[in-house]
Amino acid sequence: MNMKRNQWLLMLAVAATLSGPAVAQTPAETTAPGGNSTTVHLIRLLVEQGVITDAQANALLQQAQREAQAASQPRPEPDVREGDVRVPYIPEVVRDEIREEVKEDVMAQAKAENWAAPNTFPDWVSRVKVFGDVRVRNESRFFSGDNSDEIIDFQKLNDDGPYDVNEDSVTYLPPLMNTREDRENLLRIRARFGLEAALSENWSTGVRLATGSSNGPVSTTQTLGGGLSKKDIWLDRAWISWRPGNWNFTAGRAENPFVSTDILYSGDLNFDGVSARFSGLSFSNSGSFFGTLGAFPLQYSDDDWPSNSRDKGKSEDRWLLGAQVGANWEFKNQSRFQAAVAYYDFDNLRGQRSSECFLYQVGPPCDTDWSVPAFMQKGNTVFLLRDIQLDPSDPAHTPLPQYVGLASKFQLFDLNVRWDTTLFNGYKLQLAGNYIYNHGYDEQEMWQNAEGQLANNFNVNTGEIESGRDAWMVHAAFGSSLDLKRRGDWMTFLGYKYIKPDALPDAYNDSSFHLGGTNAKGYYLGAAYALNERLYFQGRWMSSEEVYGPPLSIDILQLELNARF
Template sequence: MSPVTHSDRRAPAGSGISQPPQAAGIKLATATLASLLALLGSTPVLAQASTPAESAMVRLIRGLIDSGALARDVGEALLAQAQTEAIAAQQAQRQASTASAPQASTRAQAGDVRVPYVPQTVRDQIRDEIKGEVMAQARAEGWAAPNETPEWTKRIRVEGDLRVRNESRLFSGSNSNIQTDWAKLNDDGPYDVNPNTSLSLPPLMNTRKDRDNLFRIRARLGIFAELSERTLAGVRIATGSDDSPVSTTQTLGGGLGKKEIWLDQAWLSHRPVDWLTLVGGRFGNPFFSTDTLFSGDLNFDGIAAKFDKTLAANKDVELFGTVGVIPLEYSSDSFPSTSQDKGKSENKWLFGVQMGAAWKVNADNQLRGALAYYNFSNITGKVSDPCALYAGADHCSSDWSRPAFMQKGNTLMLLRDIALDPTDPANTPMPQYVGLASKFRLLDLNFRWDTKAVGNTSLRVDANYIRNLAYDEDGMWRRARGGIVNNFGGSGGTSQADFESGANAYMLQATYGTASPSNRGDWNVLAGYKYIEPDALPDGYNDSSFHLGGTNARGYYLGGSYAIDKNAWFTGRWISSKEIYGPPLSIDLLQLEFNARL
């Protein structure tokens, strides 16, 4: 998967309730066979009313039954109806002939009916055409071949992909080696920040020692069902070393132990009208976006509504949009577990709305652009009420506000207001969690241009700009009450004067060749640049490869792919990045992959 991934998902339109296949088949076959009977009943001789049952139609039906083309119960029902209608038709013809031509030149015997002559070639042609129509309908509805695959299996499809990757992570020897791993601190914490009582360092990231030749895999398998013409359902499982939302990649090794499988998607979608699709559950990214903001492996929980409408005045212009309500985290019902007084429900949300348009300028040029607004509600950290941990308390009121998942880069703050032991204030343990200091309300602009370049080869240009409209440095410091713990300059100071952050991010990428190789010989090469300031966006949801995930990063990447077979291709990628602010952290990645798609 390239460093830029976009979402473009659709659900089918139309709906209705159909008759049971066998009943529908009988109805069609009866109508068509009756028509054929009326034609084939016309012979060049005087037919006797006493022998209609052995007509060509009756013999045809019996032949279909004997050959297995018609189920016996269906065939016998058709046979009985054909014989009955043939008798009725002959009686009607006899009466009409007697009334209209009593003085015919050829004397008719009692019970004879005179009918017009139909050549044998015409009768054969009519028979073959109607037989073909009946059999086509029978095969489509499954009633002519009882042992054929059941109809419901035709509404289910299986999709999946597999990737084998060799990855090397290369760190500069001049990187700072005192980079705190804040995500691990929260997971393993709380961590005592009082140097008088804490005898160990906080968890630290590896920043200098390379990690060569990591073999990693990603496998995803989904089952998708068309419940009706308007309703779909899907379930997908995937690998993953942990429950990280931004990666389904599994690192191999581990003593050759078995690997874990996770529920990656589970959703239902319905299209009430042709231009609107509703989806709920756990589903793929419904927004048109890049992995600067949302990782290509990221799935969304909640509900979303997507619309797409081609303009009546210009069929080359399509409007589209998405509205999403995404629950990010619910506080525990039993928090705090050791207190009779439980905390109120605290829910974290993502509310997103996007509007965009796609324009087919001509055969060689297509444009696509979108403007989105994302409000990450209630994800900011909060300083707790004073909590007397020295007196036996095991929690503070704002412990719930630490992020469920984060990578690195965002400005962080201490969450606990810990009361000092009046008998020994200097040696009061101060176990802390950290939370996000900034609020996040994002403006997201996306643009794509597909065109033809040298040699009529495809060229795609993607651009993305993100601005955190809620970024407020003074507000962050007030909210944290001075407890900011990262994103300081190289002077070593920790005051607001030493603080460095920002609210902007942008990306530019060009892909030359087939954007998504699928046929043998397809290829592409790409190049791109990213710049992500520390508080431009939440660091927990973007691409986990560039700078090993998160924000406060800038750098370039190069790559290419070549398909060696249908749905099988090799990819190589080089990513080089470094920090924007703060202590030096330069990271290079080399990824070599073999990909396959079901």
């Protein structure tokens, strides 16, 4: 559209030049190949841009020559009749100034938009889009003095382990979480920078880099300090997409392709694998369907495991398989309703109890060490993976070095609904809800698979598992705008979350609420204000506590400045 508009501007400029009395130019100036005529230059520019052909250009020049010759002949005074309007004569100097101003404006725009000289910039410049954002956050964490001080950090236990669980032989405590000592005014940053390139009409590719204190999947935030050391940069995304019609096929590491909330998937979470999305399939004047299919590897088996044995373990890959279908309804009063239901199968994610292993004989590792989770936050029920046999010579003091694995299966049904509408004076309102049900949760099966060796979420007095299979949240936002894209835009929001321990994997949800994971309930509220179209301030308060088990109350205050480009 810009090219056509600019070409029409050129043609109008030529028309303006030709429309004045031709005495402003001599025939020689009009037709001379190397003359300095504005008309000649503009006509040549039209030829170079492909707006007119050489034949059409010659015709324009000949027309200008004929009009110049006709204008040079003396003309009789026209008869003046009643009602005639006399147009003042525009001096030649003024006409020349108008032509030059039009020419300068058109040429300036042509150069700025790279269509007057299309070979000035490389081709890739017009096909590449740069995007990114920077966030600076001040975060304070407040813990209740009544919290339990014996909550084990199972992720760290696995990372540093195995850990000896025999109280008669171990000489140190397992890694424990900080649950009582406040941490105030942690200055933290997040920086992300990406490139997206169009390869053809339907193909594109892109990469994004991001900060992060580790290679964990749920956060790209990094705490400052550390002796003023430089900060880490990770490959956050790398993908190729194909968009034929209403479909979008993506392969690589890309953004979350599903409609979801951070109760299940963190906003910083990206997905490794392949996905296929469709949208825009209308079923009424106001409604349309959309859907997504995806397969994402969570963890591959180690090809060389166990390294000190000729017999290698079989393939035990773990996958996330997901399918979602939903619908959008658009209404005349600028309202929109969306509903989506999804099914996620976290295949082979549950841990496996090992066969008998004789570690006191310095034998190979136990045969299900592969089922250690790649990443955990906290909340899921875990159990001791190894079936370690006691040393007959000293059974009481036999070391029992253990890893832990997830006790439950995770086969999730996920329902999301959202209502967006415009109220009085153009104010925006959004209401949303999310419900998750873990069909794979079965307490009897968990107990049998763990052979009774549960490490948490178990009441020793009643002999019962203290967990559950469902989670839900509600969210409301109100303001002048919910996207904060104009100076002065503002919004407020609040919500409530309730997440039972085994309603979903604790590895992938928001890392701020309850400092990540499951077995949490509580509220959050906040507000944001746009300083300009690319910069906004946000404050958020979150208050949460445990659903089951030892007391763990955590309050979080976040004040942050967000810039985007």
